[in-house]
Amino acid sequence: MFNTSSTLTVRLAIALVVVACNSSAKLRASENASLPAAATLTIGEPLNDSLDAQGNSPTIVISASAGDFIRGAIDGEQLVLSLAGSAGNHIRQLTAGHGKTQTFMFVVGSEGPYAFSISGPAEEKFSLTLRSSIPLAEQKAPQPELQSPRLRQLQQELLKDPSTERFWSEIGAAGAPLVESEGVMPPLPESDALVTFLWRGDHRNVRLFGAPSGDHDELHRLGDSDVWYRSYRVPRSARIDYRFAPDVPVFDGTPWERRRAILATAQRDPFNKLCFPADPVDNYDGSSVVELPDAPQPIWIESTPETPRGVVTRHQLTSKTLGNTRDIHLYRPDGYRPGDPENGLLVVFDGDKYLQQIDAARILDNLIAAKAIRSAAAIFVSNPSPESRSVELPCNPDFANFIASELIPWAKTQEITASPANSVIAGASYGGLAAAYIGHAHPEIFGNAYCQSGSFWWSPGSRPTLPASEPEWLARQIADAPRQPIRFHLEAGKFEADILNSTRHLRDVLTAKGYTFTHREYASSHGYFYWRYTFANGLIDLLQP
Incomplete structure (x- = not known):
C-alpha cells in the first residue's frame, strides 16, 4: 500500500543539468523564467506548465530513495517524457508521445537523483502528475482475503495486541482445523463448509500435504504472527486426511525429487487428535483426519465378532x-x-x-x-x-x-x-x-x-x-x-x-x-x-x- 499524503520534492534545475530527449537542447534559466526555481509536488496534484520555444522543458530533478516504486501520468499532445541519472545520462524513455494522456512507472535505482525531461511541440502545455510513490519498505504483497470469520476477528485483535496465546489456547481446546459455515466471506452454499488448516510457528514455509486442491499448497502467514493458515471451501460430505510440512528442503534436483522432498518434514497436526491409523508410531507416522458433518458413515469397514471370517x-x-x-x-x-x-x-x-x-x-x-x-x-x-x-x-x-x-x-x-x-x-x-x-x-x-x-x-x-x-x-x-x-x-x-x-x-x-x-x-x-x-x-x- 502507499501513502496518498506523501510528497516528492521536485526541483527545476535550470541551466545546471542538461537533460533532454533532444541531445542538442540546452536549458537556461532565461529560457523559461515563468517556471519556479523549486516546487513541491504532492502525490495526486499535477504540475502544470508549458514547453519552451524549442519544445523542451527544464530538467525536473526528483528527490526519491532507491527502490521506490513511482507511478504517474503526463497530459499533453505528443509529449515524450524521459528519465535520466544524476550525471545527465539517459536511463529510459517513459512515454513515446502517443495519445493525450500517457501513464508511466519505474523503480528508482542507484543512479539518483533521477530527473525528468519533457520534449514535444513548441510551447505545448503539459500537466505532470505523480500518482503514487511506494517506498521499498512498504512494498509487501497483500494478505489474501480472509474467508474465515475467526481469522478476520484474530486479524483485528492483533492490531491491539500482537500476542496469539489466547487464540492458540482456544484452538488447543477446540481442536483443528477450523470448520465454519456462518460468517464466511463470500457466503457459502448450504452444501459446503469452510475448512481452515492452521499451523503454529516461525518458519520459512509451511505446506499442506493432502490439500483439497489436489496439490501440496503453501500456507499463508497472518501478518507477522506465528499463525499460518489456508482455507478451502469443500462439500459438507468431505473426509480429508492431511499432514503439514514446515521448512520443506529446497535443492537442485529433478521436479519429482523436489516434489517428494515434502515427505522429509511432513507430520501430523498437533492440534488434531483424530488420525489414521489410530495408533501411529510417532508424530511423523500416519495422517491427521478431518471429517465433516455429512461424511458417509463407514458401515462396511468395521465388523462384529459374529461376522464369519475368510x-x-x-x-x-x-x-x-x-x-x-x-x-x-x-x-x-x-x-x-x-x-x-x-x-x-x-x-x-x-x-x-x-x-x-x-x-x-x-x-x-x-x-x-x-x-x-x-x-x-x-x-x-x-x-x-x-x-x-x-x-x-x-x-x-x-x-x-x-x-x-x-x-x-x-x-x-x-x-x-x-x-x-x-x-x-x-x-x-x-x-x-x-x-x-x-x-x-x-x-x-x-x-x-x-x-x-x-x-x-x-x-x-x-x-x-x-x-x-x-x-x-x-x-x-x-x-x-x-x-x-x-x-x-x-x-x-x-x-x-x-x-x-x-x-x-x-x-x-x-x-x-x-x-x-x-x-x-x-x-x-x-x-x-x-x-x-x-x-x-x-x-x-x-x-x-
Missing part, C-alpha cells in the same frame, strides 16, 4: 514373462465352495496395500455376510518393488500377459475360478489404469473392471511431474477399438484435479461407445485412506448376488 494365505509366484517374483495373497471367504458357478472372483493390484491399509479382507467378509455381494474369492497381487510398479501397471502388454497366461492359470490350480461375468479386475491410481487396460484387453477372463482414481491421464513416456504431449492414451485406444463385453466402475475424488477430469473424459468415451458402466465422484482425494471408504460401493455394483 482365510488369507500368502504365496509367491515367479513370472517367466516378467522375470521376477512377487507375493500373491489368496482370500477365500467362509464356506467357499470351489467350482460353484455362482462364485465371484476379485483380482486386485497393489494387493499388500489393499490388505493392510484398506482392510479389504474384512470388507469382503462384511459384504458377503450381509449378502450385499456374492461369495467371492480374491487374488491380491503385490509388486516386486516400487520401481517395477511404475513399469508394470501403466498399460504394459507384458504385465497383461502375465495376468492372463500365468496368474489366472495358477489360480485355477488353487481351485479359485469364476465366469467372466462374475470376475472383477480392480486397482487404484496406476492400478486403476491397469484394471481398465487389462479388462479391456482380456474380456474373455474379466467381465468387469473397477477403477479407483485411475491414472487415466497417463500416456507412454509420461509420469506425474512429466505430462505427455498427448495424454489419456487409454481413452483413445478404447475409442478406436471395437466395443468389448466388459462393464466398468469408475470413481474419482473431487479433490483430484487431473484424475477427476481424465476419469470424466473416459466416462464420456464409454458413453459414446455404448459401454455399460457406473461412475461415481466423492468429496475426497487420492490415497488408500479415501479408497477404503468407497471400496465396498464398487464391489456392490459389480458383484451383486
Whole structure:
C-alpha cells in the first residue's frame, strides 16, 4: 500500500543539468523564467506548465530513495517524457508521445537523483502528475482475503495486541482445523463448509500435504504472527486426511525429487487428535483426519465378532514373462465352495496395500455376510518393488500377459475360478489404469473392471511431474477399438484435479461407445485412506448376488 499524503520534492534545475530527449537542447534559466526555481509536488496534484520555444522543458530533478516504486501520468499532445541519472545520462524513455494522456512507472535505482525531461511541440502545455510513490519498505504483497470469520476477528485483535496465546489456547481446546459455515466471506452454499488448516510457528514455509486442491499448497502467514493458515471451501460430505510440512528442503534436483522432498518434514497436526491409523508410531507416522458433518458413515469397514471370517494365505509366484517374483495373497471367504458357478472372483493390484491399509479382507467378509455381494474369492497381487510398479501397471502388454497366461492359470490350480461375468479386475491410481487396460484387453477372463482414481491421464513416456504431449492414451485406444463385453466402475475424488477430469473424459468415451458402466465422484482425494471408504460401493455394483 502507499501513502496518498506523501510528497516528492521536485526541483527545476535550470541551466545546471542538461537533460533532454533532444541531445542538442540546452536549458537556461532565461529560457523559461515563468517556471519556479523549486516546487513541491504532492502525490495526486499535477504540475502544470508549458514547453519552451524549442519544445523542451527544464530538467525536473526528483528527490526519491532507491527502490521506490513511482507511478504517474503526463497530459499533453505528443509529449515524450524521459528519465535520466544524476550525471545527465539517459536511463529510459517513459512515454513515446502517443495519445493525450500517457501513464508511466519505474523503480528508482542507484543512479539518483533521477530527473525528468519533457520534449514535444513548441510551447505545448503539459500537466505532470505523480500518482503514487511506494517506498521499498512498504512494498509487501497483500494478505489474501480472509474467508474465515475467526481469522478476520484474530486479524483485528492483533492490531491491539500482537500476542496469539489466547487464540492458540482456544484452538488447543477446540481442536483443528477450523470448520465454519456462518460468517464466511463470500457466503457459502448450504452444501459446503469452510475448512481452515492452521499451523503454529516461525518458519520459512509451511505446506499442506493432502490439500483439497489436489496439490501440496503453501500456507499463508497472518501478518507477522506465528499463525499460518489456508482455507478451502469443500462439500459438507468431505473426509480429508492431511499432514503439514514446515521448512520443506529446497535443492537442485529433478521436479519429482523436489516434489517428494515434502515427505522429509511432513507430520501430523498437533492440534488434531483424530488420525489414521489410530495408533501411529510417532508424530511423523500416519495422517491427521478431518471429517465433516455429512461424511458417509463407514458401515462396511468395521465388523462384529459374529461376522464369519475368510482365510488369507500368502504365496509367491515367479513370472517367466516378467522375470521376477512377487507375493500373491489368496482370500477365500467362509464356506467357499470351489467350482460353484455362482462364485465371484476379485483380482486386485497393489494387493499388500489393499490388505493392510484398506482392510479389504474384512470388507469382503462384511459384504458377503450381509449378502450385499456374492461369495467371492480374491487374488491380491503385490509388486516386486516400487520401481517395477511404475513399469508394470501403466498399460504394459507384458504385465497383461502375465495376468492372463500365468496368474489366472495358477489360480485355477488353487481351485479359485469364476465366469467372466462374475470376475472383477480392480486397482487404484496406476492400478486403476491397469484394471481398465487389462479388462479391456482380456474380456474373455474379466467381465468387469473397477477403477479407483485411475491414472487415466497417463500416456507412454509420461509420469506425474512429466505430462505427455498427448495424454489419456487409454481413452483413445478404447475409442478406436471395437466395443468389448466388459462393464466398468469408475470413481474419482473431487479433490483430484487431473484424475477427476481424465476419469470424466473416459466416462464420456464409454458413453459414446455404448459401454455399460457406473461412475461415481466423492468429496475426497487420492490415497488408500479415501479408497477404503468407497471400496465396498464398487464391489456392490459389480458383484451383486
